[in-house]
Amino acid sequence: MKIRCVWEHNGDDSIIYSDNYIGAFTRGRTKDIALGKMADEVRSYLHWRNGLELDSFETVIVQEKISELNIADADSDVLFEAEKGVLNLAEYEELKALALRSAKDFLTLYESIPDKNRSCLPKRQTFYGQVPRTAFEMYEHTKNVNEYYFGEIGVDADNEGTILDCRIRGFELLEARPDFLNNDVFEGSYGEEWSLRKVLRRFIWHDRIHAKAMYRMALKTFGTEAIPNIFQFEI
Numbered sequence: 001m002k003i004r005c006v007w008e009h010n011g012d013d014s015i016i017y018s019d020n021y022i023g024a025f026t027r028g029r030t031k032d033i034a035l036g037k038m039a040d041e042v043r044s045y046l047h048w049r050n051g052l053e054l055d056s057f058e059t060v061i062v063q064e065k066i067s068e069l070n071i072a073d074a075d076s077d078v079l080f081e082a083e084k085g086v087l088n089l090a091e092y093e094e095l096k097a098l099a100l101r102s103a104k105d106f107l108t109l110y111e112s113i114p115d116k117n118r119s120c121l122p123k124r125q126t127f128y129g130q131v132p133r134t135a136f137e138m139y140e141h142t143k144n145v146n147e148y149y150f151g152e153i154g155v156d157a158d159n160e161g162t163i164l165d166c167r168i169r170g171f172e173l174l175e176a177r178p179d180f181l182n183n184d185v186f187e188g189s190y191g192e193e194w195s196l197r198k199v200l201r202r203f204i205w206h207d208r209i210h211a212k213a214m215y216r217m218a219l220k221t222f223g224t225e226a227i228p229n230i231f232q233f234e235i
Contacts, residue, residue, distance in 0.1 A: 001054055001056070001057050001058070002020075002057070002058050002059075002060055003018050003020070003021065003024075003038055003039070003042055003057050003058065003059045003060070004018060004019045004020045004060060004062045004082075005017065005018060005019075005035065005038065005059050005060060005061045005062065006018075006019055006061075006062065006063045006064075006065070006078060006080050007031055007034075007061050007063070007064045007065070008064075008065040008067055008071065008076055008078045009031065009064075009065075009066065009067065009071060010066070010067045010068060010069060010070075010071045011066070012029065012030075012071075013027070013028070013029055013070075013071035013072040014027065014028050014029070014030060014031045014033070014034040014071060015027050015034065015071055015074065015076060016028075016031070016034040016035055016038060016061075017078075017080070017201075017205070018038070018042060019062065019063070019080050019082040019083075020082075021042050021045055021046070022095060022098065022200070022201050022204055023045065023098070023102070023201060023204030023205045023207075023208050024038075024041050024042050024045040024208075025041065025205055025208070025209075026038050026041050027071070027072070027074065035059050035061075038057070038059050039056075039057040039059070040234055042054075042057055043057075043234070044231075044232050044233055044234045045208075045232075047232040048105075048230075048231045048232040049098070062081075062082075063078075063080060063081055065077075065078040073131075074209055077190075077192040077193075079185070079192075079193040079194065079195065079198055080197075080198070080201070082197070083183075083195050083197035083198045083201065084183070084185060084195060084197075085183060086181060086182055086183055087181045087182075087183045087196060087197065088181070089181065092181060092196075092200075095197070095200040095201075096171055096200065098200075098204055099167065099171075099200050099203040099204055100164065100167060100168065100171075102203065102204045102207040102208070103163045103164040103167045103203070103207065104164050105207075105211070105230045105231060106139075106142060106163055106207045106210075106211050107162055107163050107164050108228075108230055109211055109214060109215065109227075109228070109230045109231070110135055110138075110139045110163075110214065112218075112226075112227060112228055112230075113135040113214070113218055113222070113227070114222055114226055115135075115222075116134060116135040116136040116139070117134050117135075117136050118134065118221060119133040119134040119135070119217055119221055120217070120220050120221045121133045121217055121220070121221075132210070132213075133217070134217075135214055135217070135218065138210045138213060138214045138217075139163070139210075139214075141210065142163060142206060142207060142210040142211075143159060143162070143163040143166065144159045145202075145203075145206055146158070146159050146163070146166045146167055146170055147159050147166075148189075149170075149199050149202055149203060150170040150173070150174065150199065151188075152186060152188035152189065152192070152194040152199065153174075153184075153186050153188075153194050153195065153196055153199055154186060155170060155173050155174045155177075156173065157169065157170035157173055167203065174196070180196065181196075183195050183196045183197055184196075208231065211230075211231050211233075212231070212233050215227060215229065215231065215233055215235070216233075216235060219235065
């Protein structure tokens with residue numbers, strides 16, 4: 001199977017995304033390091049998504065984005081070429097279902113953590129502030145992009161309730177717009193380009209980043225027996 005890869009980098013660090021396995025990604029100090037992780041990432045992703053087991057993958061880079069952002073902290077602003085153009089309803093429903101499942105599974109993972117304010121991780125500061133350490137901090141950070149992501153395509157969403165609740169309401173507000181499947185490209189904050197396809201991908205990607213961080217933290221803090229591997233991460 002072919003993994004179509006979008007390579008975003010700042011000359012040193014790299015993030016590589018798949019544009020045909022939406023939400024799958026890897027990071028590394030170089031392109032080759034990040035590419036070398038992609039087959040295992042897609043296997044884990046497919047195991048979470050539908051239980052498929054595929055033996056072999058070929059990676060091919062279909063797009064490159066040179067960035068000035070701090071890629072090492074998963075800061076990203078790329079719009080995939082594949083994220084432009086009109087959406088059909090079937091594709092939208094499939095991606096929406098995946099984004100909602102991701103939110104539901106993230107919530108389930110969070111609720112499984114025995115002490116949501118305990119963490120063995122050291123404090124770490126970045127240019128953007130403290131990195132979330134506890135399950136509560138990771139959950140709140142992940143939930144609270146809802147208003148931001150929907151807002152970048154002109155949808156007046158909020159962050160109230162659970163991560164699943166506010167995401168469902170955001171999609172309901174989106175679908176009240178008669179032209180939402182046009183998948184227009186918007187210029188959002190800081191000149192970043194957004195489309196509906198990008199919002200759908202960013203939700204799944206962002207959940208995956210912080211679910212992996214939460215799962216790793218919980219394993220170190222509470223042990224393997226206490227924490228279900230809901231996202232099927234290979235740790």
